[in-house]
Amino acid sequence: MSEYSAAGITVLEFDESVxxxxxxxxxxDPHLATTVLTAIVIASLHPGPKVAPAGPPDVTAEILGDLAFSITDNWPTGPDGSVAGYHGSLLTSYRWVHAAAAAVSTHTTIETWHVGHALQQTLAGLRPTGPPRGLDGPDGTGTTLTYHLDPSSFTPSTLDSPMLDLHAEGCCDVPGRFRLRDSRP
Known part of the structure; x- marks a missing residue:
């Protein structure tokens, strides 16, 4: 029998753990890419109270390729839109499911806007490739995250429509709106 001690414990950063x-x-799930997309849609439809939009969540998912998709929703990355996320990125702990998806992606692009001011940043895994850059943003509040899942972790051509049951029974008074676009050829 081997001895258990602190020497046998490895502490991993969040992205390495994912x-x-x-x-x-x-x-x-053998269709892990679809499971990742479904988890992100569910997380976007159920934001925490500190970042929830004023009205019901409005979420659009777009499948861009076999292992690429984007999610657009009507809430900021954090409660005040500040840059205080993972490794100094725009991706805050309020979007931990999104961060887990970024961790298994080759790259992720985040665009977030609030009242005409917008920021954009690219991540390699969960790490920023550079600081956020300012953009002219639309009115309102929202975020678009575009993921390119790492083909070394996923089987190509397994990305499909999210599972239909995006709400557990009695989970929401106002379930929000969800749209799916499949832009693959």
């Missing part, structure tokens, strides 16, 4: 065991975050 990459090593994605099933722990998204479930064990």
């Amino acid at each position: 990459r090593r065991r994605p099933g722990m975050y998204f479930g064990a």
Whole structure:
């Protein structure tokens, strides 16, 4: 019998933990890419109270390729739109499911806007490739995240429509609006 001690414990950063065991975050599924997309749609439809939009959530998912998709919703990345996320990125802990998806992506682009001011940033995994850059933004508040899942972790051509049951029974008074676009050829 081996001795258990602190020497046998490895502390992992969040992104490394997700990459090593994605099933722990998204479930064990042969269609893991679809499971990741479904988890992100569910998280966008159920924001925490500190970042919830004034009205019901409005979410659009777009499948861009076999392992690429985007999510647009009507809430900011954090409660005040500040840059205080993972590794100094725009991706805050209020979007931890989104961060887990970024961790298993080759790159992720975040665009977030509030009252005409917008920021954009690209991540490699969960790490920023540079500081956020300012953009002219539309009115209102929202965020678009575009993910390119890492083909070394996913089977190509397994990205499909999210599972239809996006709400548990009695989960929401106002379930919000969800649209799906499939832009693949």
